[in-house]
């Protein structure tokens with residue numbers, strides 16, 4: 096199909112697909128598997144290159160030369176995204192996001208949580224409550240159970256930090272749990288981190304759902320291929336326009352006439368951007384697209400669909416504290432790229448054991464608390480510890496404010512077609528702020544009798560309230576990379592003053608065959624790191640989409 100001299104292959108004008116899914120992250124991959132399993136032809140379009148070795152990825156440090164592994168496979172190299180994001184992170188987003196096969200699930204730290212029932216019941220509409228999501232949760236966790244001991248010998252390496260902090264919380268009355276065995280116990284509990292890793296490697300959707308999808312003749316994957324916009328006539332999508340990125344495919348790829356569907360799974364920023372470029376969103380943002388290089392090809396303003404895309408943006412509010420204790424032992428995971436410890440690379444390569452089978456930078460313990468605000472709302476705090484900081488015996492612990500948080504922000508698109516967080520979603524509500532402060536006070540209280548423990552941040556003479564107030568509520572200081580909410584699911588149709596962009600079947604209001612299935616549709620924040628919940632949402636959405644009658648408009 097490649098035209099001579101062209102850098103992109105032109106798409107075939109005759110080949111059509113029942114489903115075109117854009118984006119191969121936590122939302123897109125499971126959806127591709129479920130729809131192809133049901134017998135439909137499915138095209139999965141991913142703008143980034145292959146990541147893990149199984150899919151032809153090539154990026155790796157010297158010590159992986161000659162193996163099929165890449166930086167994405169080895170848990171101990173997951174932090175490389177911060178040291179060397181070039182060619183991996185999205186360049187059109189002002190936040191960190193993975194633009195490779197697997198999206199966030201290729202670059203993240205693999206933390207993998209079975210949601211608390213309130214994650215669904217607090218935020219989601221009817222049909223998406225915890226009881227409705229139970230079957231999808233079971234399906235996800237039977238395929239990707241996760242592990243608290245990623246090293247293949249079942250041992251935890253360098254657990255001194257975990258032992259010190261976990262032991263201290265235990266002594267202060269917090270209860271030890273294996274988190275995913277007790278997903279609803281999130282109040283003054285602690286436990287080891289759970290990862291989606293399997294076999295000492297990354298695992299997750301790339302190693303499960305994508306493998307079964309790719310074994311079907313009806314499934315097609317195009318990497319290095321950028322979707323520009325959904326091509327539509329009124330509310331009906333006829334295909335997707337691809338723009339040449341120097342590789343992959345270009346042109347308009349069509350859905351099966353009449354019955355085909357397009358599913359956006361390009362992430363909280365990527366899907367919103369595609370909606371804007373397809374003439375779906377608030378008028379101010381569509382005018383930015385109109386005034387960009389897209390102008391000449393953009394759908395006419397008489398066909399624009401005015402929906403609150405980009406509003407309702409949320410992320411965990413991250414608040415970092417740092418403590419040090421003489422027991423804590425640091426491991427230089429960044430150093431494992433250029434100057435690894437030979438014994439550790441050897442044991443990893445021989446049998447997937449040792450520190451490199453664990454996520455950088457030695458994550459754990461995790462602990463949880465629920466704070467009831469003066470407004471009556473229960474807010475969930477998820478604390479995530481890691482062994483790094485200003486001293487060799489430091490632990491940095493991030494407090495995430497999740498379920499129950501009320502603050503919201505906004506993302507927009509510039510005339511250069513980049514997405515920007517224009518209103519940060521952090522601590523815009525006094526009770527959100529009070530919960531963050533109270534959680535910190537409670538932790539200080541719990542750790543106050545621990546011998547030899549030093550508070551580095553905040554220092555002893557700074558109150559929790561002063562400390563929280565001193566950290567700017569900006570993405571650079573509070574971001575957790577858990578962006579959600581830009582195309583909210585709900586019954587209150589955003590075209591008529593409501594807040595929802597997609598209906599209960601994840602279909603975009605005002606369209607008959609355009610769907611969004613990824614972090615964008617979450618109405619509110621959940622307790623922990625979101626990738627498992629997004630996979631669950633995708634499983635559930637697949638069921639709903641498959642049960643729909645064919646589109647009516649043409």
Ligand SMILES: Cc1cc2nc3c(=O)[nH]c(=O)nc-3n(C[C@H](O)[C@H](O)[C@H](O)COP(=O)(O)OP(=O)(O)OC[C@H]3O[C@@H](n4cnc5c(N)ncnc54)[C@H](O)[C@@H]3O)c2cc1C
Pocket residue numbers: 117118119120121122123140141142143176191192193194195196197198199200202203204205206207208320321322323360361362363365366369576577578612613614615624625626627629
């Ligand atoms: C550094 C980092 C660490 C994280 N750690 C964790 C963790 O340990 N545990 C956890 O649960 N969560 C973690 N997260 C968050 C989690 O990975 C994301 O919430 C999740 O992957 C989002 O899923 P998604 O399907 O919405 O989007 P993504 O997974 O981001 O997938 C979107 C995909 O769409 C592609 N795309 C975008 N635009 C286009 C286009 N126009 N055309 C074609 N393709 C396109 C992108 O390249 C990407 O592959 C982390 C995130 C980051 C960035």
